[in-house]
Amino acid sequence: METTGLSVIPRYRWAGTIRDNVSVIVYCNDSKCGTNTKFVLLEDNGVYYLPRKEAGPPTDSNQSTAGASPSSGFALWPKAVSMLQVAENLAKSIQDSFISSLPPKLVMMTSVYVPTVRKPYHHYVFAIGVPSSAMDEAKKKGNFTTMSVADIKKLPSSELERKDIAMLAEYIAYQIKGESNLVGAIVREYGPQLVWRQVSEAQMLPDDMLIRSPGYREQDVEMFLEEFIRCSYPHSTVCLQDVKPLFNDLGFKDKENILFRALDRQRIGELDCREFVLGLAALDPLTTHGKGPAEVRCRYIFRYYDGNEDDVLEVNEVRNMVHEIAQLQGHETTPESITEKTTKALEVFGIKDGSGLPLTNFLVNVGNLRFRGTSLLFRANTSVLQHIIHKLGSTRKRQADSQFRSPESSEFLHKKLRKSIPQDHSKSCNSSSAENNGMHNRVEEDRDCSMKSVGSSSGSLPLSEGAFQSPDTSNHTLAQHTVKVRRSGQVTDIHLLLDMERAGEVCDTGLDVDDSVSQDSQGPSLLRRGRDLKSTRNRLFNRFQSVEAFNTKSLPNEMINALRFFEHGNANKPAFDWGEVDLAKLSQYIITLCSATKELMESEPRLLKLSSPCYILGDIHGNYRDLVCFEKALWRVGPHLTPANFLFLGDYVDRGAYGLEVVSYLFAQKVQAPHKFFLLRGNHEVRDIQCMFSFQAECMQKFGERLGLKVWNAINDVFDCMPLAAIVDKKIFCIHGGIPKIDGSLQELEKIPCPLSMPETQSNLAWQLMWNDPVGMEDSNEKVANELSDNDGFAFNEKRQTGYIFNQAAFSSFLKVNGLTHVVRAHEVKEVGFEIQQSGRLMTVFSSSHYCGGSNEAACILVHDYRMRIIRIDTS
Known part of the structure; x- marks a missing residue:
């Protein structure tokens, strides 16, 4: 005006x-x-x-x-x-x-x-x-x-x-x-001092926790204050008209007045700088919905749906909230289903006579996890901090023209975007843009430099084929939420890890404390694979072209097509059945595929060195249905057209009905994309174990005793040559079981024999990698405690009756000695598909749902952009 x-x-x-x-x-x-x-x-x-x-x-x-x-x-x-x-x-x-x-x-x-x-x-x-x-x-x-x-x-x-x-x-x-x-x-x-209080963790109030929850630091609060000044100038508060454009950008178009009412805790029609920053922090998708931040967020959510501001949610207001939760979860939103969900919600809140829902009742039931789904509500459609950074970038030239601009102001605005980029690369990028027409371009150039330095390669190809160059100065961090994906690849649900930790579904994520993992001080180096597989792959495909049984140019593609026939049902054949197939020829195809896969495995080191992006999957255990779910969600167009590696941590057979199909599929993908698919050996990739469980019997059941044993032995010949461990980005150690009790460095792994037909007697180190576990609650007794104390943090694994268990001291020592930051392993079924321990540094992932008739979920981990993101697959 x-x-x-x-x-x-x-x-x-x-x-x-x-x-x-x-x-x-x-x-x-x-x-x-x-x-x-x-x-x-x-x-x-x-x-x-x-x-x-x-x-x-x-x-x-x-x-x-x-x-x-x-x-x-x-x-x-x-x-x-x-x-x-x-x-x-x-x-x-x-x-x-x-x-x-x-x-x-x-x-x-x-x-x-x-x-x-x-x-x-x-x-x-x-x-x-x-x-x-x-x-x-x-x-x-x-x-x-x-x-x-x-x-x-x-x-x-x-x-x-x-x-x-x-x-x-x-x-x-x-x-x-x-x-x-x-x-x-x-x-x-x-000023910032009104928003950012320098207090110890013990003295933090819920508001202090809320501001720190998305990972904000004091310099980030300065950026929020800058945004507040641009909205409020020349006043000390903002009103609705001042912040409408910002709220619109954050995804609240046509609901700006509702959002403003929720943020206006004092109900005065204005927000000061503290209320402004707290409100944006509560909206941020990265803000956790647990502990202190959850209470503050729930108060905002309550005011958001309390349209008449009477401090009570009427039935229709509860219905509106239930409807939005259903929409965000991808559930049915017909009037009938919403009415049913609303009735159940009112029962949870103890409201039977149509009276309103008071705030205290709402907070108690959400806090006790009786009413779920509020973590999805009241969220911006993008990171608030990143949105403000981009907005600052688009106006930097206007600031640069001013005589008031300080020399350091252009740098702190995008400091967080640049912190993971090696100095030599960032300098080379910025030197050509000293007089750039806006910080937005500089941010984009920083991203381009980052991509050139860390994202140009997938797989661990030799330098001549684009080897990965990994900057050791950056740490991987655990993403704060999990993503659930449908079979079609559609995201259906997002849960914050701290919410799940609070509910007891996971433990010790380490997200409520600052990242204190030490960093490797050495300079960048090249991650190599060990041998050039280009000539090997060409030789294999030339050989496959002569296979008379398939009469195609690609044996792996033919096998995958055959598995598609097995997977899909029609009027003449039920799903997951081979139908009228020449089993003698099929067994020969599998044996031929095993021979090609074995040759690849023999050429790989015992300790793989991989680059991100990389998906890491745990136990499959013959669950072909879930493996297909992962395919449709992660590499629908095939691994060779997907810019990521795929690392499987073992246990492909036993327990499930389709171990043969799982192995055939994985071997086919390995041969088709040897630089993308990597398979580690688990404790079930051992003949003696398979005889005790189901895989040997499965092979004989499907092919008869003579052909079945022949196929089984061919598959185990591949298992004997499988790598036993991998390191992703030089920082993340991946194995099937657990860290080993080892005197030397990880170079000892290269001394493990290949092939290794009897790992229990041929290599104690390999056996530990396949069988060890972290200490569990069942191990809490005086005998185990004494053994752990006397044996550098290791003790006999009573549950497995073989291998060791290890405690936090052994784990921390292993990371420090080997310059690692995280360990990802499989080997143990988890109800939500994963478990996080050791302050977020040890992750267990299990990729077979409904294991042995149970109710567990399936999950995997994506390592990308210095994050380890947990993805839960909807296999229902």
Whole structure:
């Protein structure tokens, strides 16, 4: 809103154009007014405000009187004039009669720190008392309104520019009557210190936890404060109109007023800088929905659906909330289903008579996990911090043109985006853009450099084929949420790990503390595979072209096509049945495939060195249905067209009915994409174990005893040559079982024989990699504790009756000695498909749902962009 010569209310100012401001509040100061003191207000489009002017330098040489009142022709520049003179000229610009014999009195001064320029701007409010005669004369020809304190306080918040006007009017009225206990002017200061409290974890309040929950640091809060200033300038609060564009960008189009009402905890129609930052932190998708942050978020959620602001959710308001949860979860949202879900929700809350749901009841039932799904509510559609960073980037040139811009301001704005990029690469990128036309381009160039340095290769090809160059200066971190995916690849659900930890579904994620994993100080190095497989692969495909039985150019593709026939049912054949197939020929195809796969396995090192992006899958155990689910979700178009590696941690057979099909599929993919598919050996890839369980019997059942044993032996010949461990990005150690009790370094793994037909007797190290477990609750007894203490953190694995268990001391020592940050393993079934231990550094992943008739889920882990993201597959 603007009024020529009297008030300028610029929207979305930038640091270089922010100026000090002066406002005046003119009032009647003689006895004729009595107790009903009148105050002068301007009005525009139904909104009342105080006259105001910027006090700043000329914008160019042709505007020497920039910012001056039209009647005075005086430059309102604080270095040239006093703020008292500015206030007098501003009052005179309203009416010439508003000249007081007494100098204007400062009644309020607000100082707002601007991070970009590293100094504050000020807003001065002066009170000017005039006689009632001057007020009456001015009213005859003035375009303004006079109101009493009572009149101003009656105005709704939407009709008053800021509540400060009512507060100042009341303050001046009390001073006039001599009833004010306040002396002098009101002084207020706003800056990061009001939002970011430097307190210990034990002293943190829920608000402090909320701000830190998405990973924000103090420099991030400065960026939020910068956004607040651009929205609120020249005031110390924001109203709905100020933040509508921002709320729209965050995904709340047409719901901006509802969101603002939820964030307005004081119900005054305005947000100060603290409320503004807290509200954005609560909206951030990375903010956890557990412990302290959950309570704050739930209060916001409650206000969001409490449309009539009576502190009670009516049945229809509960219904609205239930409907949004169902939508976000991808569930049915027909009126009937929503009515049913709402009825169940009311029963959970104990509401039977149609009465409302109070806040306390809501918090208790959400906190006790009786009512689920609130973690999905009240979320922005993007990271709030990243959105603000991009917004800053698009305006950096305007800031650079300003004489107020400090040299360091352009760097701290995107510091977090650059922290994982090696210095040599970032320098080379930025050197060519010193005079770039905006920080947005620099951010994009930083991303391009990052991609060139760490994302140009998938697999662990030799240098001549684009080997991965891994910057050791960066740590992998655990993503804060899990993603559930349908068979079709559609995301159906997102859960925060801290929510699941709070519910007891996972434990010790380490996300509630700062990442303290040490970093490798050595420089970048190349991850190599060991041997050049290009000639080997060409030789294999040439051989497959001569296989008469298939008569195709690609044996693996033919096998996968055959498995498609096995998977799909029709009128003549049930699903997961081979139908009318020549089993003798099929067995020969599998044996031929095994021969090709074995040759590949023999050429691989015992310890693979892989690069990200990389999907890591745990036990499959003959669950071909779930393996197909993973395929459709992760590599639907085939691994060779997917920019990621795929690492399987073993246990492909036994327990499930389709071990043969699982092995055939994995071997076919390995031969088809040897640089993408990597298979480690698990404890069930051993002949003796398979005889005890089901895989040997499965082969004989499907092919008969003679052919079945032949196929079984061919498959186990491949198992004998499988690698036993892998390292992803030089930091993440991957095995089937657990870390080994080893005296030397991981180079000892290369000494393990290949082939290894009897690992139990041929290599104790290999046996440990396949069988070891972390200490569990069942191991908590004095005998085990003593053995762990006497044996460097290792003890005999009573549950398995072979191998070892290891404790946190052994685990931490293993990471430190080998320069690792995380371990990913399989070997143990988990109810939600995964488990996280050791402060987020040890992850167990299980990729076969409903294991042995149970109810467990299937999951995998994606290592990408220095994150380890857990993906849960919907196999229902």
